[in-house]
Amino acid sequence: MTAPEMAPETVVDFSDHRGIWVYVQHRGGEAAPVAWQLLGIGREMAQQIGVPVAGVVLGHQVRHLCDQAISYGADTVYYIDDPVLERYRTQPYAHGMASLIRKHKPEVVLYGSTIHGRDVAGAVATLVRTGLAADATQLSIEEAGHLLHASRPDFGGKLMSTILCKRNRPQMATCRPGVFSVPEADSSRTGKVIKEKLGLKEGDVLTQVVEFIPESHHVDLSNAEIIVSGGRGLGGPKAFDMLFDLADAVGGVVGASRAAVMAGWIPYQHQVGQTGQTVRPRIYIACGISGAIQHLVGMQDSDVIIAINSDADAPILKTADYAIVGDMFEIVPALVRKLREMRLEGVVSPTVDDGMSADEEEQASA
Amino acid sequence: MHAVVSIKQVPDTSEVRIDPRTNTMIRSGVPSIVNPEDVHAVEEAVRLKERFGGKVTVVTMGPTQAINALREAVSLGADVAILCADRGFAGADTLATSYVIWKAIQRVDREDPVDIMLCGRQALDGDTGQVPPGVATRLGWPQLTSVLKIDEIDFEERFVRVHRLVEGGREIVRSTLPAVITCTRELNAPRYATFPNMVRAARFQPQIWDKAALGIADDDPNIGLRGSPTIVSKVWAPAPRQRSGTTNIDGSDPDRAAAELAEVLSGLGLTRSTHVSPVTAVPASAAGGEL
Numbered sequence: 186m187t188a189p190e191m192a193p194e195t196v197v198d199f200s201d202h203r204g205i206w207v208y209v210q211h212r213g214g215e216a217a218p219v220a221w222q223l224l225g226i227g228r229e230m231a232q233q234i235g236v237p238v239a240g241v242v243l244g245h246q247v248r249h250l251c252d253q254a255i256s257y258g259a260d261t262v263y264y265i266d267d268p269v270l271e272r273y274r275t276q277p278y279a280h281g282m283a284s285l286i287r288k289h290k291p292e293v294v295l296y297g298s299t300i301h302g303r304d305v306a307g308a309v310a311t312l313v314r315t316g317l318a319a320d321a322t323q324l325s326i327e328e329a330g331h332l333l334h335a336s337r338p339d340f341g342g343k344l345m346s347t348i349l350c351k352r353n354r355p356q357m358a359t360c361r362p363g364v365f366s367v368p369e370a371d372s373s374r375t376g377k378v379i380k381e382k383l384g385l386k387e388g389d390v391l392t393q394v395v396e397f398i399p400e401s402h403h404v405d406l407s408n409a410e411i412i413v414s415g416g417r418g419l420g421g422p423k424a425f426d427m428l429f430d431l432a433d434a435v436g437g438v439v440g441a442s443r444a445a446v447m448a449g450w451i452p453y454q455h456q457v458g459q460t461g462q463t464v465r466p467r468i469y470i471a472c473g474i475s476g477a478i479q480h481l482v483g484m485q486d487s488d489v490i491i492a493i494n495s496d497a498d499a500p501i502l503k504t505a506d507y508a509i510v511g512d513m514f515e516i517v518p519a520l521v522r523k524l525r526e527m528r529l530e531g532v533v534s535p536t537v538d539d540g541m542s543a544d545e546e547e548q549a550s551a
Numbered sequence: 552m553h554a555v556v557s558i559k560q561v562p563d564t565s566e567v568r569i570d571p572r573t574n575t576m577i578r579s580g581v582p583s584i585v586n587p588e589d590v591h592a593v594e595e596a597v598r599l600k601e602r603f604g605g606k607v608t609v610v611t612m613g614p615t616q617a618i619n620a621l622r623e624a625v626s627l628g629a630d631v632a633i634l635c636a637d638r639g640f641a642g643a644d645t646l647a648t649s650y651v652i653w654k655a656i657q658r659v660d661r662e663d664p665v666d667i668m669l670c671g672r673q674a675l676d677g678d679t680g681q682v683p684p685g686v687a688t689r690l691g692w693p694q695l696t697s698v699l700k701i702d703e704i705d706f707e708e709r710f711v712r713v714h715r716l717v718e719g720g721r722e723i724v725r726s727t728l729p730a731v732i733t734c735t736r737e738l739n740a741p742r743y744a745t746f747p748n749m750v751r752a753a754r755f756q757p758q759i760w761d762k763a764a765l766g767i768a769d770d771d772p773n774i775g776l777r778g779s780p781t782i783v784s785k786v787w788a789p790a791p792r793q794r795s796g797t798t799n800i801d802g803s804d805p806d807r808a809a810a811e812l813a814e815v816l817s818g819l820g821l822t823r824s825t826h827v828s829p830v831t832a833v834p835a836s837a838a839g840g841e842l
């Protein structure tokens with residue numbers, strides 16, 4: 186295998202590469218929210234530089250995803266429908282992506298920095314020999330030269346760095362779920378679906394998915410409206426019960442700092458922050474969390490932050506909209522009692538969350 | 552059985568301090584460690600050797616100092632250690648790194664066929680997880696990322712069955728061998744080095760492979776800075792988000808504080824049931840200043 190020449194000195198003409206693509210990650214025909222989040226930011230950038238935005242759908246009998254992609258802003262959808270693509274596997278998916286990229290020549294391709302997105306993007310970047318920025322949390326594009334600026338936290342969130350890919354096309358990036366907003370779906374939008382062939386047979390594929398085992402208590406932090414998070418201050422797994430009670434009273438879910446996760450008090454799926462999930466709930470309640478930068482980068486875009494901490498100097502209190510200096514072991518149970526009383530009086534009722542996000546319903550005409 | 556493990560020496564990011572004036576990393580006094588997930592990869596390889604016999608080869612690319620990382624792998628049970636070091640490799644991004652590691656694995660495989668390659672899922676410093684897929688793709692071997700458990704492995708029938716972490720659960724995948732597996736912390740609990748192994752490791756001299764040893768020509772465009780499509784154009788310290796003002800609630804009387812908080816919460820409306828909160832993404836220019 187040899188890669189194309191990369192001569193830094195020569196100015197390369199990329200005018201044959203055009204458009205911004207978003208890889209539509211899904212399982213069994215159900216799209217990951219990050220796909221629509223990226224169509225939103227992808228479309229914003231595409232409009233700014235005057236190029237089309239496209240979704241890329243690979244799978245088997247998942248035509249509805251093409252329609253959804255159009256409703257979320259795609260001008261075009263590239264679609265490969267093949268039984269080999271029934272379940273996600275690196276080899277056929279990367280093969281399909283790479284052949285679409287070689288044929289249709291986009292200038293930018295975005296993926297979610299999920300396990301799935303990173304898995305496919307790393308292989309595609311190698312197949313098409315281009316640059317891949319990892320885990321971007323900010324994206325922008327230069328009008329001159331259409332250079333993508335993909336910025337990401339580095340060194341455990343202490344620094345941000347901006348990655349550029351000047352000499353190769355497409356410019357690719359995996360991007361953090363939960364950072365960009367899902368655009369309004371519009372089912373009246375129209376777009377073009379371009380179907381392509383996979384060009385790979387089942388016999389060529391070296392892996393088989395035997396089984397998928399869903400996580401029994403799956404926590405969906407990135408789509409939660411209200412999160413009650415606990416940290417090392419809780420002192421042990423038992424104290425999390427108090428937070429589950431509070432989460433129950435406010436209609437939210439439970440999050441955690443890495444310190445609590447590392448101590449084994451709560452599973453990793455609950456972790457918020459740099460090496461956990463990025464969340465943007467309407468209300469974030471931090472209990473016994475000091476507010477290390479690696480935690481803050483994962484939750485600072487919450488609409489309202491409430492922090493309870495016994496240490497008046499804890500950094501989380503400075504990031505909070507409501508700062509309570511006090512003992513959470515007294516305040517949280519009192520708050521739960523108060524909220525339950527108020528609910529009985531009909532003052533408040535918990536959020537009715539049907540677990541569906543906006544992405545699931547809309548259909549677009551294609 | 553021949554297992555190859557690729558490892559990386561990284562600065563211990565928990566110790567990294569940033570100079571607030573220059574926005575650069577203060578390197579002095581920052582210890583280098585073997586990337587934590589790579590230690591799990593070494594452990595898994597050594598366990599396979601203990602079960603099936605054979606040997607474990609560790610490979611890294613880096614400066615001479617990275618010999619220490621190889622020695623640590625030897626202290627945990629690796630048999631052969633190779634350092635890919637050459638001036639020409641400097642400045643490599645993930646694409647250029649995967650090229651060199653691929654060349655090294657190819658040579659290792661020619662000299663003694665490789666059955667399985669193990670790596671950490673991602674590195675502490677870069678957090679990209681892109682090198683293993685790069686190497687697997689170049690080798691044409693299946694990649695099995697974020698592996699939680701090796702369920703079954705058969706070097707005669709040449710297949711492996713693993714549990715992978717995926718969004719919303721886990722997935723059981725069967726693959727032909729050789730394959731590239733990336734390891735998570737859940738895979739195993741790494742051992743402590745035994746005293747004899749530590750002694751052996753301290754004296755261990757890894758093989759050092761330069762461009763010539765890897766069959767890489769001087770003007771090969773795939774290595775180092777030249778072979779790296781991505782560049783870091785700018786580094787800055789993120790400003791914490793400014794809040795318009797913080798309301799302090801006195802927590803010394805828990806019941807009063809709870810009552811006040813309950814008011815705040817009901818004011819914010821616990822009943823609303825919208826989907827994702829309508830916060831727009833911050834464009835890089837707004838947060839970063841000069842672009």
Ligand SMILES: Cc1cc2nc3c(=O)[nH]c(=O)nc-3n(C[C@H](O)[C@H](O)[C@H](O)COP(=O)(O)OP(=O)(O)OC[C@H]3O[C@@H](n4cnc5c(N)ncnc54)[C@H](O)[C@@H]3O)c2cc1C
Nearest residue numbers: 341416417418442443444458459460461473474475495513
């Ligand atoms: C590369 C890297 C990645 C990381 N990624 C993450 C990440 O994704 N997420 C993350 O959270 N961290 C992450 N960290 C770790 C982070 O640096 C902090 O160590 C961690 O967030 C601290 O967790 P904590 O706030 O729960 O614990 P601490 O910092 O120990 O804080 C505990 C707090 O509890 C308070 N407290 C104690 N008792 C009470 C009480 N009775 N009532 C009220 N308050 C009380 C204390 O005042 C203190 O402020 C990462 C670190 C590194 C190096």
